[in-house]
Amino acid sequence: MAVRSGRSQWDAASGQLLLDFEVAPIRGDVAFLDSAPRNLASRDEQAEEWFVLAEQLTETDAVGAEQAYRKVLELAPSPHYHAYINLGVLLCEVESRCDDALSIFDGALQHFPDDALLHFNRAVVLEELKRYDAADAAYQRCLELDSGHADAHFNLARLSEIRGDKQGLVRHLSAYRRLVG
Missing domain, CATH: 1.25.40.10 (Tetratricopeptide repeat domain)
Structure with a gap:
């Protein structure tokens, strides 16, 4: 049998304090703690x-x-x-x-x-947003900066296929195969 007084509770027979180790659900916002060292x-x-x-x-x-x-x-x-x-x-x-x-x-x-990877990543995001013309331009800029960027050719091939541009599909898929093969 447990006895409670205020926020404390203890075993009535032994007098031993009882602790509640149950984890309560988090209520409200959780804040990210600033854990970076302060004296750098x-x-x-x-x-x-x-x-x-x-x-x-x-x-x-x-x-x-x-x-x-x-x-x-x-x-x-x-x-x-x-x-x-x-x-x-x-x-x-x-x-x-x-x-x-x-x-x-x-x-x-x-x-x-003039960073090809940034232009490539930007193109991927634009493609995800279904902004295909802007994605195409960003992939093209990536290739201007790094003509050996195989993934840009592959993604341009997919965009060409989506648009029904068979010539673009073949051109970029061929370039992709040349670069990875």
């Missing part, structure tokens, strides 16, 4: 700590990873290429927030305008 020498080091944390969280906590990547972009003294890439991919693939991912890639391209 530079903003660059802080940004790198946040980047490591974001990469660790990516598989298990998409919300925490997003917040950590955004902290990297806020703290890094110069644009952090990998944080932009990883955050954009995370938003579109894991969170299905392709509009947000497009905004991240557009921001990254302001700093890295």
Whole structure:
């Protein structure tokens, strides 16, 4: 038999305090805790700590990873290429927030305008949003910067097929096969 007084309860026979170890459901918002070390020498080091944390969280906590990547972009003294890439991919693939991912890639391209991978990732997002003409242009820009980007040719072949452009389909599929074969 248990006796309760206020918030405490104990066993009536032994007098031993009884503790409630049952986990209660979380109510309200859950906040991401700022767990980065506070006494790092530079903003660059802080940004790198946040980047490591974001990469660790990516598989298990998409919300925490997003917040950590955004902290990297806020703290890094110069644009952090990998944080932009990883955050954009995370938003579109894991969170299905392709509009947000497009905004991240557009921001990254302001700093890295001649990066083929950013143009490729942006094209994938545009394709996901069914903005096929813009996706085509982004894949073409990727190929202007890196003519050996096989996946851009493959995706352009798929877009050509969707549009009924048999000549484009054959041209890009042939280029893809040449590059991977």
